[in-house]
Amino acid sequence: MTNDIMTISCLLYGFGYGIMSYTENIVYRSFVGARKWNAIQGTLETTTGFFVILTYYIIYTYKLDLINIFVGGNAIKLLDKQ
DSSP, X not given: OXXXXXXXXXXXXXXXXXXXXXXXXXXXXXXXXXXXXXXXXXXXXXXXXXXXXXXHHHHHHHTOOHHHHHXXXXXXXXXXXX
């Protein structure tokens, strides 16, 4: 895995997280109400951070090859052509 792939992956992950947290805040605030939302927001952000760290830990521990998971077995052939 090159540094370019790692950088692009981090940018996409961060962009996706930003979109997700923005829409998540809108949905939760409309569902729970503005007053209760302030009490729940800290717990929700802590839980989300925990899941991000857990995802990284699983990828690192099991040495998952994310390209082969998402692209399939032909990922090496695609990279070799470039």
